[in-house]
Amino acid sequence: MCVSTIQIDVIIPTQTKYLNLIGSIGERIAKELDHYAGDREALAYHLNLVLTEATANAIKHANYDNPKDTVRILIHIQDNELNIKVYDHGQGFDLESVPLPDFEHPREGGMGLYLIRTLMDSVTYTKLDDCNVLEIIKYL
Numbered sequence: 001m002c003v004s005t006i007q008i009d010v011i012i013p014t015q016t017k018y019l020n021l022i023g024s025i026g027e028r029i030a031k032e033l034d035h036y037a038g039d040r041e042a043l044a045y046h047l048n049l050v051l052t053e054a055t056a057n058a059i060k061h062a063n064y065d066n067p068k069d070t071v072r073i074l075i076h077i078q079d080n081e082l083n084i085k086v087y088d089h090g091q092g093f094d095l096e097s098v099p100l101p102d103f104e105h106p107r108e109g110g111m112g113l114y115l116i117r118t119l120m121d122s123v124t125y126t127k128l129d130d131c132n133v134l135e136i137i138k139y140l
Helices: 016-032 040-061 111-119
Strands: 005-013 070-078 081-088 122-127 132-139
Touching (some): 040 111
16 A cells, blocks of 8 residues: 655745635645545535635734734645644634534624534644644545
8 A cells, every 4th residue: 555645834924815825725635636536626625715714714813914924834644634734823712612603693703613614524723832723634
């Protein structure tokens, strides 16, 4: 059995103009995966959405538009697991306290995390000494 490992490490300024780039990286990964038997188009769409939402949240809740601040996106694929980590320098939050969105009375916020949790297999959030890490796992 051939074990293929892919790792992509991207660091961007906290500016939303880079969101399309991050989303397109997710799409390309899905379309190029070896030995993936599922629906590549659906996976490409899901990864674009998840990476865009996770990065947008990191930018929004970090030091938005501060050119000296950055968001780091680390994508690691090994065997049948795709692991995404989004690092930011914002104040952080409690993932478990984020309410489900109110679909009858939509408001600003909460939908991105809901989509990430719905489309992926595992979502955790950790506050470290110098940054925060949103870790997203999708089993392939």
